Amino acid sequence: MKAVIIYASRHQGNTAKVARAIAEVLNAELLTVDTAHGTVIDEYDLIGLGSGIYWGRHDEELLALVRAWPAHSNRKAFIFSTSGLAEGRIFNRYNRRLRNALTEKGFMIIGEFSCRGYETVWPFKLLGGLNKGRPNESDLAAATQFARGLRVPKAG
Template identity: 45%
Template structure:
C-alpha cells in the first residue's frame, strides 16, 4: 500500500493544488480532495499531508471538518501546507494553528509545515489585477519539492 497521502482543497485559483501535485509526486502519494477520503482510510497511511488555500485566516472548512472527524489516539504523522495572499513566520503559524491543533489533539505528530504565496483576486483585489500574480512560481515549486524530499528522508520507512 502507498505509505503517504496528500489531501488538498483548492478552490480559488488552484494555487494549492499545484503545490499538492508537486509534493504528491515526490512522495509517490495519491492526491485527493477532502470529500474523496474517509477518516478510516486516512488512518491507514504513514504520512498524511493536509493543505488548502487560506480563507479568512484558516484552512478550508472541509479540511478542518475532516480533521475533526478523525479518530483520536492515533500515532500518525501529518504535515500541513497552504498558499495564501500574505505569508510569513507568525502569520502562517497563526493561519495553520486551527488545523495543527486539531490534528495534534488526535495524536498526530506534525512533521513539517509549508506555505507560499498564491495569486489572490479575492474581494476588491480583482479590480487591481489581483496580488501575487504568477505565484506559486518556479521558486515556490522548488521549495515545495525540497520540503517533500525532506519528509521522505525523515519520515518514510524503506519500502
C-alpha cells in the same frame, strides 16, 4: 512509505499545484477533500493536509474532516497552505487551526509548508489581483525541497 495528501484548492488552483509537487516526490495518493470522506487513515504512514487560506484559516471542510477522525497515536502528518499574505509568527498564523486539530487527535506534525498564491479577492481584484503567477517555479521548487525533507526519517 505509504503517503496520502488530502487538499482543497477552491479559488485559483494554487494549492493543487503545491499538492501535486509534494505528491510527486512522496509518490503519494492525492485526494481532494470532497472525495476523502471514508479514507482509512490507518493505512498510511504519512498524511499531508493542505488548502488555500480562506478568511484566516484552512478550508472548513478540511478542518471538519480532521475533527471527525478518531484519535491516532503518533501518526505522522504534515501541513501546507497557499495564501495571499505570508503565513506569520504573530499575525496571520494561518496554519494554527489545522495544526491544533491534528495535534488534538494525536498526530505528530513533521513539517509545514506555506507559500503565496495568486488571489483576486476584493480589493486586490481591482488591481488585477495579488501575487500574479504564484505559486511560481521557485515556490514549487521549495515545495519539492520540503517534500524531500519529509522522506528522510527523523533521528531520535
